[in-house]
Amino acid sequence: MVGTTVRAPDSRQRFIEAAIPLFARHSFAGTSLQMIADEVGVTKSAVHHHFRTREELLYAVVEPLVGQVRAAVEAAEALRSRSARAERMLTGFVDIVMVNRVLAPVLVSDPGAVEMLRSRPEVSDLVDRLIKLFADLEPGVGGWIKADMVLAGLAGGISPRTSNLDGDVLRRYLIEASRRTLGLRAPRCLRPS
Incomplete structure (x- = not known):
């Protein structure tokens, strides 16, 4: 038995x-x-x-996600131009959000979770690097505000209203809205002829 x-x-x-x-x-x-x-x-x-x-449990929950974000940030930072770095970070982060549709809104908009995670230097540094990849598109405070809006908006785009959308459709809308917010043009290979 x-x-x-x-x-x-x-x-x-x-x-x-x-x-x-x-x-x-x-x-x-x-x-x-x-x-x-x-x-x-x-x-x-x-x-x-x-x-x-x-707190230990929350960190255990997000530990795999932190690794995924770290890999996406490092891949984006390795590119030459600001727009290429921002585009790579955007698509990489959207892919992470899509896989973690239940958890992502908690990590971005739940004050207790955000505070606890930001208290960990390795997470705080990683989030700062991610946001900088978006903020570098526009010098000054405008770039930082747009970057913060995109980060919050990506998690906020995962809601009960969007839960029934096909994953590819939701991904496309999240990327398009984020590009518009950041003032980022789609890569040439994705633009209509």
């Missing part, structure tokens, strides 16, 4: 997967470790075995 005991790594992953929709529904501050335990069907002490705090 096969046992039903869940191995520790599987438990850890189950807690991470349960946390994402709870953070999206109740906010980071509004989600307790007890709620996550209840969702998984275990005791709170089982969650504490893997995560002493909600």
Whole structure:
């Protein structure tokens, strides 16, 4: 007979997967470790075995995403022109947002999650590098404002109203709206003849 005991790594992953929709529904501050335990069907002490705090759990949730963003930022920074860097960052970030449609709005617009993540220097530095790739298109405060608007707008574009859209359609609209905000022209290969 096969046992039903869940191995520790599987438990850890189950807690991470349960946390994402709870953070999206109740906010980071509004989600307790007890709620996550209840969702998984275990005791709170089982969650504490893997995560002493909600902050540790949030970082475990976003750790793969941080790696994806880091790779996208590094790929964009390697390009020569400001517009090529911004375009690469935009398409790379939109792809990350599309894969993380439930989590992305939490990470950009949930004040508790933003504050906790910004307190980690490696995350704060990475976000600053990402925003700079957009802001460099326009010198001065206007570039920074547009960059912040695009970052918030990309996560905000993932909403209940857009949840039924085909992924390719949503991706196209997110990229087009972001290009307009940044004043970024589509690459030549994507422009109509």
